[in-house]
Amino acid sequence: MKANTSALMRKGYSTGVLSGMTWGLDTVLIGVAMAMAPFVENPVLLIGGTFICSMLHDAFAALWMLIIMGCKGRLKELWPAFKSKDGLFCALGALFGGPLAMTFYMLAIAKGGAALTATVTACYPLLGSAMAMVILKEKVRIRGWLGLLICILGIIYIGYTPAGDTDVNIVGGIMLAALAAIGWATEGVVCGYGMKAGNVDPQMALLIRELTSGIVYILLVAPIMVGGYGNLVTGTSAVFSDTACWLTLFFTALIGMISFFCWYTAIDLIGAAKALCLNVTYSFWAVVFTFIIVGSTLSVNIIVGSILVVAGVAVATLVSRKKK
Numbered sequence: 001m002k003a004n005t006s007a008l009m010r011k012g013y014s015t016g017v018l019s020g021m022t023w024g025l026d027t028v029l030i031g032v033a034m035a036m037a038p039f040v041e042n043p044v045l046l047i048g049g050t051f052i053c054s055m056l057h058d059a060f061a062a063l064w065m066l067i068i069m070g071c072k073g074r075l076k077e078l079w080p081a082f083k084s085k086d087g088l089f090c091a092l093g094a095l096f097g098g099p100l101a102m103t104f105y106m107l108a109i110a111k112g113g114a115a116l117t118a119t120v121t122a123c124y125p126l127l128g129s130a131m132a133m134v135i136l137k138e139k140v141r142i143r144g145w146l147g148l149l150i151c152i153l154g155i156i157y158i159g160y161t162p163a164g165d166t167d168v169n170i171v172g173g174i175m176l177a178a179l180a181a182i183g184w185a186t187e188g189v190v191c192g193y194g195m196k197a198g199n200v201d202p203q204m205a206l207l208i209r210e211l212t213s214g215i216v217y218i219l220l221v222a223p224i225m226v227g228g229y230g231n232l233v234t235g236t237s238a239v240f241s242d243t244a245c246w247l248t249l250f251f252t253a254l255i256g257m258i259s260f261f262c263w264y265t266a267i268d269l270i271g272a273a274k275a276l277c278l279n280v281t282y283s284f285w286a287v288v289f290t291f292i293i294v295g296s297t298l299s300v301n302i303i304v305g306s307i308l309v310v311a312g313v314a315v316a317t318l319v320s321r322k323k324k
Contacts, residue, residue, distance in 0.1 A: 012269030016278030017313075019262035022255050024285025028293055029252040030057065036245040044235035048226030052235045053249065054102050055217035060253030061260070062210035069207055081204045089194030090205040091212045097187025098213030099221040105180035106225075112173010120177035121184070122155040125280045128185035129273040135189050136196065138271045147315035148277050154308025155283045157301055185276070191264060192272040202264035209260065277313060284309040 030053060033039070039049045069075050081087040108117040125148055132138040195205050223229045240246050259282075266275035284306045290296050 008269055012266050012274070013278065015262040016266035016270065016275050017281065019259050019266060019275070019279045020281035021285045022259035022262065023279065023282035024287075025289045026252055026256040026259055027282065027286045028289040029248065029255060031290075032293065033245055033248040033252060036242060036248070038238040038242045038245050042235060042238040044226060044231045045238055048222075048231065048235060050106055051103075051217075051222050051225040052232065052239065055214070055222040056236070056239065056246075056249050057253050057256060058098060058210055058217055059214040060250050061257040062207070062214040064254050064257045065203075065207040065210050069203065074204070077204060078207060081200050082208055084199060086194045086197055086200040087204075087208055090191050090200060090208045093187040093190035093194065094209040094212040095216060096183045096190060098209070099216045101180045101183025101187070103221055103225065104176050104183060108173050108176035108180060111169045111176055117173060117177045117180075120174055121181045122152050122280075122283075124181035124184040125276040126152065127181055128188045128276040131185055131189040132192065132272040132276075136192055136272060138273050140273045143315060144273065144277070147312045150312030150315060151277060151280055151309050152312075154305045154310075154312060155280065156305075157308060158283055158287065158305030188263075188267060188272045188276050188279075192267045192275075195264070195268045202261060202268050205264050206257070206261050209264075210257065281309055281313055 034049060034053055039045045129140050129148060133140055191205055194200055223232050226232050226235060263275060263279050266278060287302050287306055
């Protein structure tokens with residue numbers, strides 16, 4: 001945690017909030033893209049569309065970062081940063097939070113259902129905060145834990161509906177979802193450790209993250225999950241045959257890249273524990289943007305759960321002033 005002035009603290013909190021806001025928008029736009037013709041008509045995408053979508057999302061985000069860092073004349077810093085100890089930690093965090101966590105997340109949905117998976121993975125900020133205390137030596141006050149717990153209860157209330165499907169594997173779903181939660185929590189802490197010394201800044205850390213995740217998706221995860229490189233090429237070609245679809249994903253990747261940059265900046269300034277608490281508000285923002293873009297109705301669960309999320313963030317992050 002590097003914020004040692006009120007201005008840096010405000011920047012840390014504002015970027016943390018913005019990370020949740022933009023990730024909520026990213027989530028909605030991915031849903032819009034996956035409702036387009038290629039993902040509902042192509043046989044390969046009907047089965048493995050989520051993995052190809054995730055691959056393209058991270059690959060496009062890496063392209064955006066390459067363009068931005070190239071315009072800043074910083075691409076020459078990439079290899080020295082990547083092969084450094086701090087850069088390798090950022091790459092390791094990318095593996096945990098990108099391909100590994102997302103793969104376990106999708107397998108958990110297949111095994112235990114979306115409701116169960118969303119409920120279990122909502123606990124990842126608690127895991128991240130606990131890990132930050134042990135690994136990064138961050139201090140989390142009782143109020144922080146209370147606020148985080150309120151956030152998670154709100155997320156669970158928003159997303160959980162009792163499943164009527166008796167075919168779901170509860171134990172298997174919980175185990176896979178827990179692995180996904182551990183992966184996301186680990187990314188925040190490990191990348192925070194990589195940026196702690198100051199040798200790798202958030203922008204370079206994000207470039208390493210997106211390149212690592214995109215390459216691993218293309219070479220390993222996506223081919224395995226869709227049944228080989230042939231299916232991968234077929235599915236990817238189907239996406240690029242629809243201009244509106246791939247342009248939507250390309251723009252969505254820009255939003256996702258901004259979200260990760262804000263999150264990494266918040267981790268760098270105010271620490272992984274607080275950044276995770278602010279980032280998890282994406283569930284609230286996803287509801288807001290779904291209402292604005294898609295026009296869905298707001299249920300009682302959504303309204304009450306969203307209020308709990310906002311209240312939890314307020315409890316966890318609002319700084320009380322000492323009386324003189």
